Amino acid sequence: MVRYIETKGRKLAVAFSLRKAFSLCTKYNTDLDGLVQKLAELKLDEDSYEILLDLGVLGLNTGAEREGIAERFTADDVDAIFTEDLGALRKIIEAFITSLHGEEVFQKATTEAPKSPKKRGGK
DSSP states (O other), X not given: OOEEEEETTEEEEEOOOHHHHHHHHHHTTOOXXXXXXXXXXXXXXXXXXXXXXXXXXXXXXXXXXXXXXXXXXXXXXXXXXXXXXXXXXXXXXXXXXXXXXXXXXXXXXXSSOOOOOOOSSOO
């Protein structure tokens, strides 16, 4: 699902796919839960910022692809976006986490079976 963030009057498409998220996990030697944990802690140090740049590149490029937009983003482009508007960083993290917690595909079964209607006037 494509989400949009607004930064400095510019509307940008952001989207994520699990396959690309897993490649990011591999790059940083973690699993998806570990990646989410790192993002939730949001330490703004050099190592964390590299992850955030990669996440921004991933989200913005996937969003552009899905919307049929020719523009592609590099780490330098994303760094410029984050430098001009640090709030854009949090918006991309929120879009990523929201995309992971999207709608459930399978309905959960109820714990109680529906009761059959009682028959009236039976023999």
